[in-house]
Amino acid sequence: MSNGPLEIKAISGHAGPVPGRDTSRDYDVCKLVDVTTCIGCKACEVACLEWNGYPFRETVFDNTYQTMPDLAWNYYNLIRFNEHTASDGTFSWLMRKDQCMHCADPGCLRACPADGAIVQYANGIVDFQQENCIGCQYCVTGCPFNIPKFNPETKKVHKCTLCSDRVGVGLEPACIKACPTGCLHFGSKDDMKDLAGRRAQQLREHTAHTNAGVYDPPGVGGTHVIYVLHDISNPEAYGGLPANPRVPWTVKLWKGPLKWLGNLAMFGGLLGVTLHYLRFGPKQVKEDHAEGKS
């Protein structure tokens, strides 16, 4: 890895363990969002706008602490806010950083018909290339997380890039850099899973959140954004995080068996009419010369 982050082996004059020693430097990257330590400050939202060069836009008040009801084509990152009452009556504010999950099996990419409009990098980042986007919005239909957003003016679809332009030069994503509570972490998928697992275990063992767990949905092959949730059995409570996200089966059918069936039918049709012509030929009308000139 020529321009990846350098792995530290030893540090001179340093007391205690070397920071980062023995951490995995796998090429696949992952964002870890520990929702249990998110305070909803929205510094990540601001950092995202700043890095991506989008203007601050009007917020929409909907009686919550959420900036606006949904993500937008120029707003990749939104803290979803929910006032939640658990079954035992305990009340809590749930805040979840919502953005593209960078699925290992991306429904957007499966659905996209435009050559090179969606790219999945070996490090796990799923990125939209707007210059190749034709604006069909099939990705909107393919995504199980309701993430891609259409810009009706340019007719291009946008979403979180996982700061591929920063990660590519060894920097962490802008949102990670801005987080003041350390609820956002960035590293290799293995490290983040390990960290998330340990945090969930800590919550289970030392707090009342005995249901704490890691959200890394297998239905989409795992994601490159993972969450630590207080209650892994109820992800829907976190602003509609799907319990078992999958690429819609109609998308799989459409891009898989139906395509082959269609190809077969179309080639079969062309072959059929060709064979018919070779075998039976045209229908000629025997002209009645008394009646017409033809």
Added chain:
Amino acid sequence: MSATISRILRYTLNERILHWVAGLTYVYQLLTGLAFYSPHLFWIAVLLGGGPTSRFWHPWAGLLFTVALFWMLEVWRNDMRITDADRAWAKAMPHYIRNEDEDLPPIDRFNYGQKYFFWVMLWAGIIMLISGLALWFPERIPWNLRYLRYLAILLHVSAALISIGAFIIHVYMGTAMVRGGFTSIIRGEVTPAWAKMHHRLWYNRIMGAAPTRR
């Protein structure tokens, strides 16, 4: 009308224009649709002005196609009704396929296959219009009704494939198989012999002669 005329008007100018508005918009839909259907055919979109351009015009051409379809329904509603004569003809269809036209019962202005083609295209067009609106504006469908988006992509491509099957047969029969058919939809006229052979009841009706024999 006297028996000395040499040509019979089969399609009025209005009907021909209608046919070609529907036909040309369909071909545009077909080509751009195939480009979005398979990566191996995406080059068609490039030839037709690029992916974004093809995507932009595809739904508009679709609207025009549906307008033409409904206008056709208005014009041909009675002609396209399937009658007992058609059902008798349909039973003898193998003869038609083998070009044994002398063994076929007489029929009116359109045969069973033409009528079915019309109804298949009309219903496929309606399904493609409705599902197409969902594909055009997927974000207008609320997230909790997202199964409608999923249904729409499946319906759109299924209806399109069925219409393509019908279209292949229609074009083959209109150009290569039934000689005189293509001229009739361009210039509007057929010879009396053509009309007698393919549409005896229609011939008798417009020539003012009562059908004396079966």
